[in-house]
Amino acid sequence: MQSTAYGASLAGGTFDIQSLVKQPQTILRFLSWLFSIVVFATITAEGYINPKSHKDASCIFNEDDSACSYGVGIGILAFMACIVFILLDAYFPRISNAKERKFIVLGDLVFSGVWTFLWFICFCVLANQWSKTTPEFTGSSDAARAIVAFSFFSIVTWAILTFLAFTRYRQGISEFDEEYKDPANDHTTPYPPSQYASSGGPAGYQQSPFPHSQEQPGEYQPPAY
Numbered sequence: 476m477q478s479t480a481y482g483a484s485l486a487g488g489t490f491d492i493q494s495l496v497k498q499p500q501t502i503l504r505f506l507s508w509l510f511s512i513v514v515f516a517t518i519t520a521e522g523y524i525n526p527k528s529h530k531d532a533s534c535i536f537n538e539d540d541s542a543c544s545y546g547v548g549i550g551i552l553a554f555m556a557c558i559v560f561i562l563l564d565a566y567f568p569r570i571s572n573a574k575e576r577k578f579i580v581l582g583d584l585v586f587s588g589v590w591t592f593l594w595f596i597c598f599c600v601l602a603n604q605w606s607k608t609t610p611e612f613t614g615s616s617d618a619a620r621a622i623v624a625f626s627f628f629s630i631v632t633w634a635i636l637t638f639l640a641f642t643r644y645r646q647g648i649s650e651f652d653e654e655y656k657d658p659a660n661d662h663t664t665p666y667p668p669s670q671y672a673s674s675g676g677p678a679g680y681q682q683s684p685f686p687h688s689q690e691q692p693g694e695y696q697p698p699a700y
Contacts, residue, residue: 495565500639504564507632508557513625514597515550518543521618535619536604546622549597553590553629560586577647584640591633598626 495501522543523532534543563579570576601623608619 491568498564500636501561501564503632503636503639504557504561507629507636508554508561510625510629510632511550511553511557514622514629515547515554517618517622517625518546518550522546522622535608536601537607537609539604542600542604546597546601546626549590549593553594553633556586556590573647577644580640580643580647584637584644587633587637587640591630591637594626594629594633598623598630601626 522535524535525532534540536542560583563583567576567579570579601619605619605623
């Protein structure tokens with residue numbers, strides 16, 4: 476009888492707030508959620524300035540509005556994803572269907588891996604554009620440095636989340652492999668003893684229902700019409 480599947484009881488469990496809060500993925504999701512708020516909120520509040528030489532507000536990262544828009548978009552999506560995955564983690568022990576758990580863990584693995592890569596791109600773009608920023612845009616240097624720094628912190632947290640999701644996925648696969656073995660491929664199982672193992676002939680042999688006269692060769696009996 477299989478007791479666990481992807482790190483939780485297969486039969487379903489109850490919601491435990493203490494165990495949920497103490498889980499490493501919950502702590503990392505909260506940190507990722509907090510970092511995403513810092514990134515997109517700081518860009519929205521202080522990421523655009525209006526210098527004297529410009530009529531409209533421009534992005535503080537080398538006047539590259541796409542860089543600011545990219546950071547805001549990645550941050551908002553990461554913010555919402557963290558909330559969704561925290562809710563799924565809370566509901567996860569109550570899911571008794573192993574296939575549903577597999578899809579959730581696999582979705583967590585794929586999303587975390589993709590967002591690790593997207594945060595890496597965000598960090599590279601913002602750091603590169605900030606290094607090219609002209610002095611007239613350096614008035615919000617603290618905000619810009621905070622955005623770049625928390626973009627880097629997001630890479631770390633999402634990378635660890637990817638590793639944890641991969642560990643849970645591998646754990647679930649190994650649990651199913653250990654639980655079920657195909658008898659056709661399991662060569663370690665001994666063969667059952669034969670029912671004809673006795674030297675005195677087949678055990679439980681019964682006399683043939685046909686008369687011996689019909690089994691003797693050379694005798695032919697025509698059918699009666």
